[in-house]
Amino acid sequence: MSLSKDALDWLLPHKCDICGSVADVTEGDIANYKTVYSRIYGTQPELHICGKCFSQLVPLQGMSGWTLCLSDPVNGDPHPELALFAPFPYDEFCQRAIPAVKFRKKKELARLLGIILGKTVRENGIIADLVVPVPLSEERLSERGFNQAEELARPVAYATGVPFAAGVLERTVNTRKQTECKDTGSRFLNVRGAFKVSEEWDLTGLVLIVVDDVATTGATLHEAACALLDAGAAKVLCVAFASNRTVKNRETV
Numbered sequence: 331m332s333l334s335k336d337a338l339d340w341l342l343p344h345k346c347d348i349c350g351s352v353a354d355v356t357e358g359d360i361a362n363y364k365t366v367y368s369r370i371y372g373t374q375p376e377l378h379i380c381g382k383c384f385s386q387l388v389p390l391q392g393m394s395g396w397t398l399c400l401s402d403p404v405n406g407d408p409h410p411e412l413a414l415f416a417p418f419p420y421d422e423f424c425q426r427a428i429p430a431v432k433f434r435k436k437k438e439l440a441r442l443l444g445i446i447l448g449k450t451v452r453e454n455g456i457i458a459d460l461v462v463p464v465p466l467s468e469e470r471l472s473e474r475g476f477n478q479a480e481e482l483a484r485p486v487a488y489a490t491g492v493p494f495a496a497g498v499l500e501r502t503v504n505t506r507k508q509t510e511c512k513d514t515g516s517r518f519l520n521v522r523g524a525f526k527v528s529e530e531w532d533l534t535g536l537v538l539i540v541v542d543d544v545a546t547t548g549a550t551l552h553e554a555a556c557a558l559l560d561a562g563a564a565k566v567l568c569v570a571f572a573s574n575r576t577v578k579n580r581e582t583v
């Protein structure tokens with residue numbers, strides 16, 4: 331005897347990928363996202379979301395989501411004009427959703443967040459030549475099996491019609507360890523920060539979107555953007571799913 335899928339779902343209801351409650355969002359509610367997902371990835375995702383979390387996945391209308399991406403306003407900043415687009419606040423909800431992606435390895439959830447982010451970026455009319463993700467260290471990548479920034483960035487590229495490239499930015503070796511080294515090369519890398527542009531890429535004159543999951547201080551995206559600008563990019567737009575700089579009060583809407 332075999333049980334039907336409906337019977338199994340009734341006996342063993344799925345848990346929400348984000349909060350662990352019973353995943354009660356219907357296929358109809360999430361159908362549009364699944365359609366976009368299958369267009370990008372060629373497969374249907376296994377996504378399980380509860381109604382409460384699903385209701386949180388809507389950025390506020392009429393909010394641009396742009397803030398200043400300034401990592402070092404006190405000691406001077408070579409690129410103080412950098413702007414950050416982050417349509418969600420890093421609130422209680424995002425503090426569950428993002429760790430679910432990173433620490434419970436919910437890659438399909440990362441892609442769903444990317445699809446929502448991409449839709450918001452497109453609605454804000456952002457134009458660029460290339461979308462690149464902030465790279466993950468080799469150690470984290472082997473732990474997690476995927477780079478969440480890449481999973482967010484690819485749907486942004488799809489939504490905006492901008493080409494996507496994963497290997498443009500590379501992590502340098504650990505900068506703290508470099509400070510212990512006294513040779514010129516190590517010092518140079520330490521000043522330049524945590525990222526460099528792959529030698530395979532010529533970014534001269536290009537407008538780039540660089541994507542990360544969360545911008546808290548903005549320092550990671552700022553350093554990534556500086557590396558791209560130093561490599562000749564004409565302009566860099568920093569994009570994150572969530573930021574604690576995004577001012578939003580859901581209760582008043």
Ligand SMILES: [Zn+2]
Pocket residue numbers: 346347348349350351379380381382383384
């Ligand atoms: Zn939930």
